[in-house]
Amino acid sequence: MRRGLWSGLPLVIGVLLFLVWRRAPLPDPVLFVRADLATTVLLIGMAGSALWGAVALAIRSVNRRWSGEVANLRREQGEAHRRFVRRLEHELKNPVTAIRAGLANLSLVTEPATPEGQPPGIAAVRSQVDRLARLGADLRKLADLETIPLEREPVDLTELLHQVLEDASARPGASERRVRLSLPEAPWPLPCIAGDHDLLFLAFYNLVDNALKFSHPGDTVEVRGFEDGRWVVVIVADTGPGIAADELPHLGEELFRGANARGTEGSGLGLALARAVVARHGGDLSVSSRPGEGTAVSVRLPVH
Numbered sequence: 001m002r003r004g005l006w007s008g009l010p011l012v013i014g015v016l017l018f019l020v021w022r023r024a025p026l027p028d029p030v031l032f033v034r035a036d037l038a039t040t041v042l043l044i045g046m047a048g049s050a051l052w053g054a055v056a057l058a059i060r061s062v063n064r065r066w067s068g069e070v071a072n073l074r075r076e077q078g079e080a081h082r083r084f085v086r087r088l089e090h091e092l093k094n095p096v097t098a099i100r101a102g103l104a105n106l107s108l109v110t111e112p113a114t115p116e117g118q119p120p121g122i123a124a125v126r127s128q129v130d131r132l133a134r135l136g137a138d139l140r141k142l143a144d145l146e147t148i149p150l151e152r153e154p155v156d157l158t159e160l161l162h163q164v165l166e167d168a169s170a171r172p173g174a175s176e177r178r179v180r181l182s183l184p185e186a187p188w189p190l191p192c193i194a195g196d197h198d199l200l201f202l203a204f205y206n207l208v209d210n211a212l213k214f215s216h217p218g219d220t221v222e223v224r225g226f227e228d229g230r231w232v233v234v235i236v237a238d239t240g241p242g243i244a245a246d247e248l249p250h251l252g253e254e255l256f257r258g259a260n261a262r263g264t265e266g267s268g269l270g271l272a273l274a275r276a277v278v279a280r281h282g283g284d285l286s287v288s289s290r291p292g293e294g295t296a297v298s299v300r301l302p303v304h
Contacts, residue, residue: 078146085143092136099129138269145199145276154192155200157232157301158183161223164201168208176217177238182224190225190232194304195281203277206270207236207297214295215240230303231283237296243289251287271297 020026035043103126165181168174183190211221215238225234243251251271271287274297278285282302289295 082143089136089140151196178220203274211238239294242291
């Protein structure tokens with residue numbers, strides 16, 4: 001608003017001088033300007049350049065202000081979302097704890113136990129309560145990922161990926177898949193990257209866990225890694241049922257579950273968490289898939 005007022009100041013001064021010159025008893029000389037054609041063309045060019053420059057500066061100023069407003073709006077929306085998730089996770093804790101305590105008492109006096117030692121009805125409810133608790137914890141973790149400071153230290157991806165596959169091989173059904181790890185050893189192994197070891201472990205574990213979870217017995221799960229210039233690329237691929245093309249743009253959205261994933265245990269946040277971790281490390285994550293053939297998730301991380 002203040003800038004708009006200042007921009008009108010030359011016009012106001014011009015009007016005042018015009019009135020003074022016309023009404024005051026001052027001589028009113030006529031100003032004649034004469035110039036040859038070359039000078040006239042030069043002056044027109046200079047005026048055009050000045051006008052073009054003024055317009056460009058005005059557009060740049062508007063774009064910069066608009067970009068700033070959009071960035072502020074996104075920050076406010078992100079912070080509002082994080083506050084909501086923290087409140088939701090906090091509000092879920094008490095009822096989940098109370099339900100767990102109630103189930104523990106009920107299991108002592110109700111239905112006959114299954115061979116695994118739990119009454120079948122109570123076991124189903126307990127499973128859903130555990131899923132609800134994981135969902136709240138994962139939502140909170142995802143919200144915090146955008147703001148928490150990262151522990152930057154050299155991370156040996158070769159060692160980390162071996163740990164990921166060792167841990168993931170313990171999950172139910174993993175032994176029924178053919179799991180392969182292919183990493184370079186000659187002439188040199190994968191370079192270390194600067195990052196947070198625990199968060200990177202979480203990201204790659206989620207990707208491998210998804211590949212195991214959404215594939216079938218007999219399918220292949222393959223983890224490949226290679227160096228590409230200033231990047232390290234890790235691909236987690238499987239020969240599972242694949243993902244429909246219209247679902248691919250929505251992968252990574254919070255709680256989105258594709259048609260082939262519905263009915264499979266999980267919070268629906270594994271890929272979103274992995275994408276957030278990779279983004280915080282300056283990398284990117286992409287997914288390609290063919291229905292009936294399988295899925296490949298590619299992670300690119302910068303080598304510093």
